[in-house]
Amino acid sequence: MAYDLRITRATDWTANEGREISGDEWLSVVESDPELAPDPSNGPYSVTWSGAWFDWCDGNVFTTDPDRATVAKMLRLAEALAGAVQGDDGEFYESSRDWSPR
Numbered sequence: 001m002a003y004d005l006r007i008t009r010a011t012d013w014t015a016n017e018g019r020e021i022s023g024d025e026w027l028s029v030v031e032s033d034p035e036l037a038p039d040p041s042n043g044p045y046s047v048t049w050s051g052a053w054f055d056w057c058d059g060n061v062f063t064t065d066p067d068r069a070t071v072a073k074m075l076r077l078a079e080a081l082a083g084a085v086q087g088d089d090g091e092f093y094e095s096s097r098d099w100s101p102r
Contacts, residue, residue, distance in 0.1 A: 004088050005071065005099075007061040007078045013086050020059025021081050029080050035073075049073055065101065072096040 010016035023045055030036045030047050036054075039046040045056035052070040054063050054077070061077065063070060071093060074085045085093040093099055 002064045004062050004064050005066055005074060005093070006086050007074060007081055007083045008059075008086050009081070009083045012090060013060050016059045021056070021061060021083060022059070023056055025081060026056040026061055029077060033077075033080075066099070067101065068096040068099055071099040 006013045007021065008016055009019040009021060026045055030038060036047045036049050039048045039053065042053070043055060047054050050069065050073070052063060052066060052073070054061055054074075056062075061074075061081070061083075063074065066074065071085065075093065075096065078085050087093070
């Protein structure tokens with residue numbers, strides 16, 4: 001079963017009203033990060049990074065089944081977006097060492 005991690009500004013990614021990351025903010029971070037490559041074939045907010053992908057939807061940035069390197073990149077992106085990395089079950093990650101692939 002797939003497991004998503006999200007960059008969010010909310011205490012619960014499912015209830016982020018008023019704490020959304022805007023699509024324009026996400027694209028600004030993408031533009032400023034030479035490691036990220038836009039992937040318009042998968043949508044206007046989709047990007048690739050070192051074999052992984054990220055996308056934006058409903059005020060959060062997400063990926064599915066990341067490896068530890070991707071979690072580390074998410075943590076750096078979260079810092080740039082003034083957010084945090086949260087899993088499907090509501091847990092937050094402060095380090096890629098906290099991640100245990102599902």
